[in-house]
Amino acid sequence: MSARSVCIVGSGNWGSAIAKIVGNNVKERREHFKECVPMYMYEEEFNGRKLTEIVNTEHENIKYLPGIKLPENVVAIPNLLEASKDADILIFVLPHQFVKKICDELQGKIKTSAIAVSLIKGFAISEEGIQLISRLISNILSIPCGVLSGANLAGEVASEQFCETTIGSKDKEIGELLKLLFETPYFHCSVVEDTDTVELCGALKNVVAIGAGIVDGMGYGDNTKAAVQRLGLMEMIKFAEVFFEGSKTSTFFQSCGIADLVATCHGGRNRLLGENVVKSKKSLKELEKEILKGQSFQGPLVAKEIYGMLEEKDMLNRFPLFVAIHNICERKMDPKEFVNCLRNHPEHL
Ligand SMILES: NC(=O)c1ccc[n+]([C@@H]2O[C@H](COP(=O)([O-])OP(=O)(O)OC[C@H]3O[C@@H](n4cnc5c(N)ncnc54)[C@H](O)[C@@H]3O)[C@@H](O)[C@H]2O)c1
Numbered sequence: 001m002s003a004r005s006v007c008i009v010g011s012g013n014w015g016s017a018i019a020k021i022v023g024n025n026v027k028e029r030r031e032h033f034k035e036c037v038p039m040y041m042y043e044e045e046f047n048g049r050k051l052t053e054i055v056n057t058e059h060e061n062i063k064y065l066p067g068i069k070l071p072e073n074v075v076a077i078p079n080l081l082e083a084s085k086d087a088d089i090l091i092f093v094l095p096h097q098f099v100k101k102i103c104d105e106l107q108g109k110i111k112t113s114a115i116a117v118s119l120i121k122g123f124a125i126s127e128e129g130i131q132l133i134s135r136l137i138s139n140i141l142s143i144p145c146g147v148l149s150g151a152n153l154a155g156e157v158a159s160e161q162f163c164e165t166t167i168g169s170k171d172k173e174i175g176e177l178l179k180l181l182f183e184t185p186y187f188h189c190s191v192v193e194d195t196d197t198v199e200l201c202g203a204l205k206n207v208v209a210i211g212a213g214i215v216d217g218m219g220y221g222d223n224t225k226a227a228v229q230r231l232g233l234m235e236m237i238k239f240a241e242v243f244f245e246g247s248k249t250s251t252f253f254q255s256c257g258i259a260d261l262v263a264t265c266h267g268g269r270n271r272l273l274g275e276n277v278v279k280s281k282k283s284l285k286e287l288e289k290e291i292l293k294g295q296s297f298q299g300p301l302v303a304k305e306i307y308g309m310l311e312e313k314d315m316l317n318r319f320p321l322f323v324a325i326h327n328i329c330e331r332k333m334d335p336k337e338f339v340n341c342l343r344n345h346p347e348h349l
């Protein structure tokens, strides 16, 4: 096959870090990929200028990933259809609440031979309960969709500190192609077929990370935080067992599983939110605006999505940590009660 055209859909903190990797890789792997990488950017003003114009002249996303130069072959485009019209590979990397609208706009407007990969850590809601984002993308666009998820705090990846990630693809050839697109000496990619679990881990760990932040905010030390991580992991595994038949426990030992859980519980934005939910009386929206300045916490929405599904299926008591974190975020439970939830967890029975 001739060189493929790659489009990045999204340009936030992680979107920009991944644009740096992809922009550099396609230049080095020209027999496989076309050099120009259009990046769809949700247009906004920053310091009185359009963000696309800033990215295309200064080659830096000064709002979402300041201090990191992007390769000049990454071109920010505010028009979604223009950015994606020639794409053979679509990389979806934006907060999960915007994906459905973006896919609806793309429906029928992209190449029928295109493939997608989702770097998103969240869920969609369908009539059956939660839906994997990769499935939403695949269903709306009628194209295959792999996933990439791992212990990948964007700032550290962008400054080229070594880390691992997991690519999930049911099709081996697509998995290898994605590895070729994303892997660098500082960004090691492992490919597995258990796509669902890779994606589940990325979404669920965001909730556990809020729990880690809650115990930080309460002034507890590392042992208590480790208990949150262990019990959180047990709920993540149970969630996969109950709702995603065929999910493999071994996938939790990839970067997308335990490693991402640890990274996010220590250095992630969702951990920071949990700490601030304890220390401040402000609403989640206010905290998001104040702390993240335009970036997005994915954890509270995932917690709400899970809660709704567990409630409907009468399974709230099987996932007390997820439930407590949701209730604390909603200000329906006093954070002081959180440690009792750990103490009385069904894993101890
Ligand atoms: N930041 C990280 O360290 C990191 C690492 C791995 C995975 N992820 C995941 O990647 C996904 C994207 O995260 P991010 O950090 O790139 O985003 P972000 O948190 O920086 O979110 C801001 C982005 O959302 C865009 N946006 C705002 N309103 C919009 C709208 N109405 N329509 C479309 N876009 C809109 C903004 O333009 C900006 O690009 C998330 O699912 C996240 O969990 C993030």
Ligand SMILES: O=P(O)(O)OC[C@H](O)CO
Binding pocket: 121, 150, 151, 152, 153, 154, 206, 209, 260, 263, 264, 267, 268, 269, 270, 271, 297, 298
């Ligand atoms: O900053 P968070 O909490 O959104 O987590 C970022 C990444 O998912 C870490 O891998």
